[in-house]
Amino acid sequence: MIENVDMALVNWSRAQFALTAMYHWLFVPLTLGITFIIAFMETIYVKTGDPEWKRITKFWMTIFGINFAIGVATGIILEFEFGTNWSNYSWFVGDIFGAPLAIEGIMAFFLESTFIAIMFFGWNKVSKKFHLLSTWLVAFGSNLSALWILVANGWMQSPVGMHFNPDAARNEMLNFWEVFLSPIAINKFLHTITSGYVLAAIFVIGISAWYLIKGREQLLAKRSIVISSVFGLLSCLFLVYTGDGSAYQVAQKQPMKLAAMEGLYQGSKGAGIVVLGMPTPGKQYNDSKDEFVFKFEIPKLLSFLGYGDTEAFVPGVNDLINGGFEYTDKDGNTQLAISAEQKIEQGKISIAALREYKNAKQNNDPVKMEESLLTFKESFRYFGYGFLNDPGSIIPNVPLTFYSFHIMVGLGFYFILFFSLALFFVFVDKLESKKWFLRLSVLTIPLAYIASMSGWIVAEVGRQPWTIQDLLPTVAAVSQIDASAVQITFWLFMVIFTALLIAEIKIMTKQINIGPKEGGH
Amino acid sequence: MTIQKNIFKQVFLFYYEGFRSMTLGKRLWIIILIKLFIIFVILKLFFFPNLLKSNFATDKERGEYVLEQLTTPKKINND
Numbered sequence: 001m002i003e004n005v006d007m008a009l010v011n012w013s014r015a016q017f018a019l020t021a022m023y024h025w026l027f028v029p030l031t032l033g034i035t036f037i038i039a040f041m042e043t044i045y046v047k048t049g050d051p052e053w054k055r056i057t058k059f060w061m062t063i064f065g066i067n068f069a070i071g072v073a074t075g076i077i078l079e080f081e082f083g084t085n086w087s088n089y090s091w092f093v094g095d096i097f098g099a100p101l102a103i104e105g106i107m108a109f110f111l112e113s114t115f116i117a118i119m120f121f122g123w124n125k126v127s128k129k130f131h132l133l134s135t136w137l138v139a140f141g142s143n144l145s146a147l148w149i150l151v152a153n154g155w156m157q158s159p160v161g162m163h164f165n166p167d168a169a170r171n172e173m174l175n176f177w178e179v180f181l182s183p184i185a186i187n188k189f190l191h192t193i194t195s196g197y198v199l200a201a202i203f204v205i206g207i208s209a210w211y212l213i214k215g216r217e218q219l220l221a222k223r224s225i226v227i228s229s230v231f232g233l234l235s236c237l238f239l240v241y242t243g244d245g246s247a248y249q250v251a252q253k254q255p256m257k258l259a260a261m262e263g264l265y266q267g268s269k270g271a272g273i274v275v276l277g278m279p280t281p282g283k284q285y286n287d288s289k290d291e292f293v294f295k296f297e298i299p300k301l302l303s304f305l306g307y308g309d310t311e312a313f314v315p316g317v318n319d320l321i322n323g324g325f326e327y328t329d330k331d332g333n334t335q336l337a338i339s340a341e342q343k344i345e346q347g348k349i350s351i352a353a354l355r356e357y358k359n360a361k362q363n364n365d366p367v368k369m370e371e372s373l374l375t376f377k378e379s380f381r382y383f384g385y386g387f388l389n390d391p392g393s394i395i396p397n398v399p400l401t402f403y404s405f406h407i408m409v410g411l412g413f414y415f416i417l418f419f420s421l422a423l424f425f426v427f428v429d430k431l432e433s434k435k436w437f438l439r440l441s442v443l444t445i446p447l448a449y450i451a452s453m454s455g456w457i458v459a460e461v462g463r464q465p466w467t468i469q470d471l472l473p474t475v476a477a478v479s480q481i482d483a484s485a486v487q488i489t490f491w492l493f494m495v496i497f498t499a500l501l502i503a504e505i506k507i508m509t510k511q512i513n514i515g516p517k518e519g520g521h
Numbered sequence: 522m523t524i525q526k527n528i529f530k531q532v533f534l535f536y537y538e539g540f541r542s543m544t545l546g547k548r549l550w551i552i553i554l555i556k557l558f559i560i561f562v563i564l565k566l567f568f569f570p571n572l573l574k575s576n577f578a579t580d581k582e583r584g585e586y587v588l589e590q591l592t593t594p595k596k597i598n599n600d
Binding site: 036062067070072073076080081084088089090091092117121122125140166167168169170243261351354355358366387475476479480481485488489492496500503507511519 | 535536538539540542543545546548550552553556557559560562565566568569570571572573574580583584585587588589590592594595597
């Protein structure tokens with residue numbers, strides 16, 4: 001029997017997940033970063049005893065409270081979607097997701113939620129030092145929450161530390177540390193939380209700049225800008241470092257994503273990195289159109305960043321489809337890459353072997369079981385390819401990945417300049433007179449959100465068609481439900497999340513307009 | 522026993538007075554409660570059942586179903 005896979009269902013399910021994740025991510029990065037900024041401010045208050053620092057801390061704490069209140073629990077919806085729209089996937093990932101998320105629930109959530117109460121209610125009720133400790137624990141707790149989900153995401157990008165149990169049809173964790181310390185997960189965690197720090201720093205500078213434009217709260221604004229500029233600049237430099245680490249991991253584990261990020265169809269030795277360019281619209285992997293309408297590139301840099309060698313071969317989309325190039329495997333051996341067509345064949349062999357194993361088990365045929373299990377294990381690394389029919393389906397959306405990557409990187413370098421300028425104007429005491437910079441600071445707030453979203457588009461669109469790299473494509477991960485049901489909840493979410501976003505912006509702008517005040521939050 | 526009672530009372534008062542003294546926080550709590558109601562009561566109950574949990578009683582049945590899904594040849598329908 002052959003089942004039909006409804007692509008409308010797959011696409012609506014993907015769109016719904018993307019919508020939910022992106023709205024959720026509107027709230028998360030500010031929380032990740034502003035908690036540390038608040039902790040630094042309160043530390044100065046406790047050290048100096050200056051009541052103005054307490055006032056500043058309480059003001060930003062209120063802003064954090066608004067963001068936290070509106071954003072909290074929006075991520076839970078993603079877990080609902082796993083159970084309803086992506087049930088095959090949920091089962092297939094097995095306890096790999098279960099363990100990190102359970103740790104998140106027990107450890108980080110309770111750490112975060114308990115100490116948030118002390119942070120908001122504990123002024124004048126607990127000692128200054130205990131209050132400060134609570135603030136720091138909220139900062140670490142919120143970042144710990146991000147750790148576990150990003151470890152799980154890292155595993156999806158590069159599945160390690162597990163084996164597939166053919167009887168239970170799910171993956172089982174063999175080595176927690178291999179999952180937890182996977183280089184792709186570590187880089188992803190560090191890069192993602194640091195992007196949150198940068199966003200929060202820009203947010204604080206932007207709001208402070210608005211006060212300076214209006215001639216209000218000058219001391220609060222200037223002190224907030226100093227703290228945030230230093231924090232933002234250091235975070236931004238670290239972001240470049242972790243970005244380099246992430247790109248290196250992508251080159252090793254997800255070469256198709258790297259090719260899409262660079263719009264690279266024809267691989268070469270000593271490949272350059274595109275600084276600015278426009279991929280040819282409508283370009284397909286098997287046509288003869290040029291890759292770019294125009295491009296400016298830095299020669300050899302992509303080879304160097306991806307493989308640590310200026311003359312290394314970087315495979316393009318066509319190479320990854322056609323195979324035939326040499327690469328070094330994880331054991332350091334030189335291998336000849338096979339084509340996507342061959343991977344699909346291997347994947348189909350793997351699925352057929354799993355089917356035979358299942359039938360042999362039902363028929364109580366141990367010889368056939370052992371034989372089919374051996375074939376299955378040998379071909380399992382290409383298991384996911386067996387669900388695909390066309391080699392071209394392993395290519396993600398190249399223009400979207402390319403533009404998102406270049407917007408993210410371009411803005412990242414702009415942010416370094418931005419923080420440096422902010423610090424410079426603070427130290428030469430010219431901040432208030434530089435109205436253009438103050439206006440630019442306000443305008444930079446949305447750019448921080450655009451850069452952050454672009455990063456996720458690169459990470460998630462760039463790894464299509466996989467939900468789990470090479471093992472489970474979206475077409476096999478989706479539940480067999482009615483596409484119209486997914487459409488209804490898509491629009492429902494659109495309404496709910498838009499209402500929450502409007503509420504956030506409205507309450508926050510009102511509070512910013514009111515400014516700091518005495519008393520509770 | 523008395524010490525324990527005192528600790529519980531202190532924790533209760535800490536939260537009680539904290540919530541009472543909130544100004545902006547009250548509105549935020551209303552938003553949080555409405556949101557949690559929508560998420561856990563409306564969305565979860567009516568729109569997002571856990572398919573494998575609601576359709577199958579045991580993990581064995583769930584595994585068998587997913588195995589069947591993964592090993593049945595599929596044809597992609599773009600209509």
